[in-house]
Structure formats: structure tokens, C-alpha cells
Amino acid sequence: MSLLKLSHISAFYGPSQALFDVHLSLEEGQVLALMGRNGMGKSTTVKVICRMLKNRGGSIMFDGRDMARLKSFQAAKSGIGLVPEGRRCFSNLTVHENLIAASRPGEWDFAAVARLFPRLEERRDQLAASLSGGEQQMLAVGRALMTNPRLLILDEATEGLAPVVRQEIWAAIARLKAETGMAILVIDKSLKELGTVADTAVIVEKGVSVWHGDFGDLTPEVTDKYLGV
Amino acid sequence: MKRETILNAALLLILLAIPLWAQSADEPFIITLTTRAVIFAIAGVGLNFALGFGGLVSFGHAAFFGIGGYAMGILAYHAQTYTPLMEWPFVIEGTKSMPVIWLVAIITSAIVAVALGALSLRTSGVYFIMITLAFAQMFFFFTISWPTYGGEDGLSIYIRNDFPGLNTMDPIQFYAICYVILLLVLFFVYRAAHSPFGLALSAARQNEDRIQAIGQGPYRLYLTAYVISGAITGLAGALFADLNRFVSPTMFSWQTSGEIMIFVILGGVGRVFGPVAGAALFILLEHQLGGLSEFWHIYLGAILLGVVLFARGGLFGFIAGREVAHD
Incomplete structure (x- = not known):
């Protein structure tokens, strides 16, 4: 059973719809890379998972529990x-x-x-x-x-940092994966570094999860199409 | 050693030295004056727990000060008139025992704080200020129209309550009781402020969303802080009533709430020892300036303006600098 499962998630900021149909699934001990260009809905997806933003459609299950009614501090208490x-x-x-x-x-x-x-x-x-x-x-x-x-979410954890410091953060993430078996969801722009820790990946494009699979299965065509500038 | 630690120690030593000197110089009035400062300091430390650490600008802490006062007044009144407080469904007698009165004052204030806090904390900002003020005024007007316990005239208690092994009518011995209570309250508040709860409270004051992201509900944090704060202020109220051997609706008035807030602002918001300095300074000003003019509040107002405009950390911030907000 998945530790975290998002199905058909839609969410709004006031009248503006930010997420249309996001799916993702994360197993215990896995590292998932959530990718996409700027403004495509990665951080919004994280906000929905952490209940800082309520989803209007779809469901979020964490550790077999429906998160729909939880407040953000309750979501954090439940292990996120x-x-x-x-x-x-x-x-x-x-x-x-x-x-x-x-x-x-x-x-x-x-x-x-x-x-x-x-x-x-x-x-x-x-x-x-x-x-x-x-x-x-x-x-x-x-x-x-x-x-x-039980689930650690890192939203742009290395953005704006010096290369040496970035290496320290990535090394720490790798250690967490190897030594704790904690599930980790990472948002980052660096494909190279994500590749050293991520098992699976989900790509979000205009509020829709358009690709998911093993990180190793990401082809240059896919990255060019969804992540290229 | 940090400047603030030295300042804390100096403050406690001064508060110890003045009554000892007054005792040797046969100046009981000075002892009573210092006792007042210490009791006000306890009330200020109570408010500071909500205001300084949680950012809860309560303008109704007189409610707890008054509840503590009336807890003492009612229990002592029934003890001195040999009438039971209630007879049904079980008999409750009055008491002259200070520890019992303090316990009743703390518990009653805490229970009322749960009720008031549960409602008030659903608001914030200026609405929170107004609702806390409104609750305190409700108590004020209720006690004015409560003839059983003196109504507007208040309630006199002829003999000061008892503390095992001490003569509480002796000013220096009663001062010793208040001073030790202040030390205990400061120790408790210091420990609470540095506990995970206290730190989360300080963090919530800075950003409620962020504190939720680490699994802390701000409402629960604020309510707990408000209850602790109310209970401490209630204890101060019981001591104040014992000092004067008199309680009246004035203890519930908005001026009392304002004065307690002045102790905190003068001394330094969010500093554990800040209200102690604030209360001591207030009493000093009241004593010195009050001798010059009956309109001494004008001077106090000018000083308060100066503190707010030029020394936002209060006396502590001015002398010790802004190191750690809650230290």
C-alpha cells in the first residue's frame, strides 16, 4: 500500500484554478522527484498535501488515512x-x-x-x-x-545556495534515504542531483501530472518536452 | 555573563535590599510599597506570558487580578463571619489559610481563563483587545451590583490571612512570602518559555502558518498561554487583596488592566524579568511623582510615550539590548 496517494487533485487560489488533475503515489522508503517548470503547480501540490491549501476535487490518502478534513498542523502531526x-x-x-x-x-x-x-x-x-x-x-x-x-517534503531545498552547500544538502538527503528508510518527496530543478537520490518521478504541467514512472526511465525527449526552457 | 543576566540579578538584589534596609530603619511604609511592587510584578509577569511570548494583547487581565482578589475576599469574609460559603449540595466553609486561598485563586482564574480564552482567541488584533476588555468590564459591573460581597463599596477583611509558621501581619514577613512567590513564578515562567511549548509559542507569534507546518496548532498554544497567564495574574490578585485586606470592583477595572500592561511595556515586552523592572519603576514613579503633584499620571504618560517611541524593548531592551526576544 502507498504511504501517500493523490488521486485526481484539483485546487484553487480564490477563483483561479491552479491544479486540474494531479496524481502521485509514494511508497515507504522511496524518494520521489516532483518536477515541472516554474508555475506549473509543484509547490501548490505540496501545499495541498500539507493541507495549507484545501483541494476542491480528488482525494489524498496518507498512511491509509483520508486527509480531506485535516488542518495543516494535524497533517504535520500525522507524520508529514x-x-x-x-x-x-x-x-x-x-x-x-x-x-x-x-x-x-x-x-x-x-x-x-x-x-x-x-x-x-x-x-x-x-x-x-x-x-x-x-x-x-x-x-x-x-x-x-x-x-x-514518516514523509519528508523538500520544496526547492537547494535553491539559491552555493555549490558546496548544495552538495552538503544532497549528501544529507542521500544519507536520510540510505539510513532511515524515510519516504522523501523532493522538488528541485537539478536533474543531475535528483538522479542521485530519486527512485520515481512525477512531472506536473499546467496543474496536471503528465508523466510518472521510474526516475531512470526519464528520457531526453520527456525532459526536453516538459522541463526544457 | 550576559548584560541581561546581570540586570536580572541586580533587580532581585535591589528588591531584597530595600525592605531589609527599611526594616532596619523602621520604615514599614517602604516595605509595604516594595510589597506592592512585587505583587504588581507577579501580575505583570503573568500578562507578559501571554503578551510577550504569545503576542496576545489582552486588555482584560484585570479580570483575573480581580478574580484572585475576590477569591481571597470571599473565602476570608466567610471565615471571619463564621458563615459557610455554600451549604448545598455540600458545605464549603471559608478559610484564612493563604496556601488554600492561593490555590483557589489560581484554579478559579485558570477556569475562567479557559472560558474567556476559548471565546476571545477566535478573534485577533483589535477585536481580541476589545473582547478581553469587554469581559473584564462584565466582571467589573457584576461585582458593583453584587451586594452580598460589598457591591460598589468593596469588602474589608479585618485580619490578614495565615501562613504556617509566619506572622503575616508583620510587613517584612508578608514581604518575604510575596518575594518568594515572585521568585517561583519567575522560575516557572523562565522554564516554560524555554520548553518546547514556550518556544513554539514564541514561534507562533512570529508566523502562525509556519508553526502549523511543524505540527503545532496555534489556537491550543495560545489558549494554554492565556490560561497560564490568567492563573499567575489571579495569584497576584489574591496577594494584593491580602496586602490591602480589602477587595473592591476597582480590581476589575480597565485602569487596572492598563496598569498591568504598563508594567510590561515599561520593563520590556517578552523579557522574563521585564515586568519586574516595570512594576518597580511604576511604584517608584508613583511614590516620587505622586508627592510632587496629584496629576503625576501626566509624567508617567510622557515617560511611557518615550519608551514606546525610543526604547521599544522597554527598560530591559534599553539597557541590555535586543538579544533574544524571550530571554
């Missing part, structure tokens, strides 16, 4: 950890406090996050606002892990 686009750490809290504020019982605690990102241990008592972009991103990933999720 989100690393939002733009990091969005709590700037008025320190690194340690950002992580403790999110903590829920489980194997992920401050020590475990610090093992994954040793830099956070070094910056432990620094305000989040004073961190570099890369460190804020590590903090955002760590904060999502502190909720001990």
Missing part, C-alpha cells in the same frame, strides 16, 4: 515534515530553540540532527536570522526532521 520553499526559519529563535520548538518524540532529536549537520551544533546558540542561507536551509531540514516524520 515540510521543508518549505525559502527556508522560513523562526528568526526570533536560536538554532537550538528552532529545533526544540518542533520536537516530537522519536529517534530524531537535537543530537541526531547535529550528527547530520555538524554546523548546526557549532551555531547552536546563534539566532536563526544571523545564519547564512545554507545554514538556514540545514536548520529548516533539521526542524522538519525533529517532528519525526
Whole structure:
């Protein structure tokens, strides 16, 4: 049984329809790459999964449970950890406090996050606002892990970061996949890096999921057609 | 050591030194004045938990201050008149025991805070301010028209309540009780502010959507903070009533809510020790400026304007800088 299953999802921002017919399915322990050009509905799909935006049509099942009536904090409580686009750490809290504020019982605690990102241990008592972009991103990933999720969603996790920092983030994602068996949904523009971690892929075009399959089955024709600029 | 830690320690030492000096100099009035400052500080620390950490601008905390006061007044009144508080379905007697009165004040304030918070927190911004003010005014007008407990004239208690092993009529001993309670409240608030709950509350103040993304419902966080805040302010109300041996509807008035808010703003919103500094400064100004003119509130208003315009972190922010919002 799929851990996460979206069927025929449609969603609106006010009167404007953003999603028309999105399907995706993610198994436990799998990494799924959600791809598409800018403005095609990737982040909107994530918002719907996290219940920040209610879908008007279709169904979302997570761990066998219908998510339709859940509020966003209930979705997070049920085991969905989100690393939002733009990091969005709590700037008025320190690194340690950002992580403790999110903590829920489980194997992920401050020590475990610090093992994954040793830099956070070094910056432990620094305000989040004073961190570099890369460190804020590590903090955002760590904060999502502190909720001990079964599904981790990374929305543009490496956007705008220096190449060295990007490598650190991708290495951390690879470690999470190898060592925890956590299901991960990644949105990113870098096909090369996605290829190192993703098992399956879904491409969204104008609010419709137009391609899905194993990541290895992505052909140059498909990427040119749906992802080329 | 951080400047703020030094400031905290200095503040506690000053609040300890003044009454000790006053005792040796045979100045009981100064002890009573400092006791007032400490009790107001407790009320301010209570409001600060909701306002400073949760961003809940409650303009009705006099409701809890008054409930704490009336919890003391009613229990002590029935004890001194040897009449039961109620006879059916079971008998409840009055009491002169401070610990019991404090417990009743805390529980009653907390229960009322659950009810008021559950309704008020469905609003936000200016509506939240107005609804909390409206609830406090409801209590104010109710007590005015409640003849059983003195109505508009209030209720006098002839003897101060008892605390095991202490002579509570001795100003310095009653001060010691209030000072220890302030320390306990500060310790509790400090621990709560640094717990996962307190940090999530501070985070929710910054961004409610983001806090939901990590599995925390803002409503539950705010309600818990409001209840804790109300319970602490209720305890302060019980102590204030014991200090004056008198309760009246004034404890519920919007001026009282305003004064408690002034302690927080003067000292520093969101700083654990901020309201302590604010209450101490308020009492100092009241004492010094009050001697100069009966219109001393004009000067207080000017100072408050200065703080809001030029020192938004209050006294603490001005001296210790803006380090961590809730520290």
C-alpha cells in the first residue's frame, strides 16, 4: 500500500484554478522527484498535501488515512515534515530553540540532527536570522526532521545556495534515504542531483501530472518536452 | 555573563535590599510599597506570558487580578463571619489559610481563563483587545451590583490571612512570602518559555502558518498561554487583596488592566524579568511623582510615550539590548 496517494487533485487560489488533475503515489522508503517548470503547480501540490491549501476535487490518502478534513498542523502531526520553499526559519529563535520548538518524540532529536549537520551544533546558540542561507536551509531540514516524520517534503531545498552547500544538502538527503528508510518527496530543478537520490518521478504541467514512472526511465525527449526552457 | 543576566540579578538584589534596609530603619511604609511592587510584578509577569511570548494583547487581565482578589475576599469574609460559603449540595466553609486561598485563586482564574480564552482567541488584533476588555468590564459591573460581597463599596477583611509558621501581619514577613512567590513564578515562567511549548509559542507569534507546518496548532498554544497567564495574574490578585485586606470592583477595572500592561511595556515586552523592572519603576514613579503633584499620571504618560517611541524593548531592551526576544 502507498504511504501517500493523490488521486485526481484539483485546487484553487480564490477563483483561479491552479491544479486540474494531479496524481502521485509514494511508497515507504522511496524518494520521489516532483518536477515541472516554474508555475506549473509543484509547490501548490505540496501545499495541498500539507493541507495549507484545501483541494476542491480528488482525494489524498496518507498512511491509509483520508486527509480531506485535516488542518495543516494535524497533517504535520500525522507524520508529514515540510521543508518549505525559502527556508522560513523562526528568526526570533536560536538554532537550538528552532529545533526544540518542533520536537516530537522519536529517534530524531537535537543530537541526531547535529550528527547530520555538524554546523548546526557549532551555531547552536546563534539566532536563526544571523545564519547564512545554507545554514538556514540545514536548520529548516533539521526542524522538519525533529517532528519525526514518516514523509519528508523538500520544496526547492537547494535553491539559491552555493555549490558546496548544495552538495552538503544532497549528501544529507542521500544519507536520510540510505539510513532511515524515510519516504522523501523532493522538488528541485537539478536533474543531475535528483538522479542521485530519486527512485520515481512525477512531472506536473499546467496543474496536471503528465508523466510518472521510474526516475531512470526519464528520457531526453520527456525532459526536453516538459522541463526544457 | 550576559548584560541581561546581570540586570536580572541586580533587580532581585535591589528588591531584597530595600525592605531589609527599611526594616532596619523602621520604615514599614517602604516595605509595604516594595510589597506592592512585587505583587504588581507577579501580575505583570503573568500578562507578559501571554503578551510577550504569545503576542496576545489582552486588555482584560484585570479580570483575573480581580478574580484572585475576590477569591481571597470571599473565602476570608466567610471565615471571619463564621458563615459557610455554600451549604448545598455540600458545605464549603471559608478559610484564612493563604496556601488554600492561593490555590483557589489560581484554579478559579485558570477556569475562567479557559472560558474567556476559548471565546476571545477566535478573534485577533483589535477585536481580541476589545473582547478581553469587554469581559473584564462584565466582571467589573457584576461585582458593583453584587451586594452580598460589598457591591460598589468593596469588602474589608479585618485580619490578614495565615501562613504556617509566619506572622503575616508583620510587613517584612508578608514581604518575604510575596518575594518568594515572585521568585517561583519567575522560575516557572523562565522554564516554560524555554520548553518546547514556550518556544513554539514564541514561534507562533512570529508566523502562525509556519508553526502549523511543524505540527503545532496555534489556537491550543495560545489558549494554554492565556490560561497560564490568567492563573499567575489571579495569584497576584489574591496577594494584593491580602496586602490591602480589602477587595473592591476597582480590581476589575480597565485602569487596572492598563496598569498591568504598563508594567510590561515599561520593563520590556517578552523579557522574563521585564515586568519586574516595570512594576518597580511604576511604584517608584508613583511614590516620587505622586508627592510632587496629584496629576503625576501626566509624567508617567510622557515617560511611557518615550519608551514606546525610543526604547521599544522597554527598560530591559534599553539597557541590555535586543538579544533574544524571550530571554
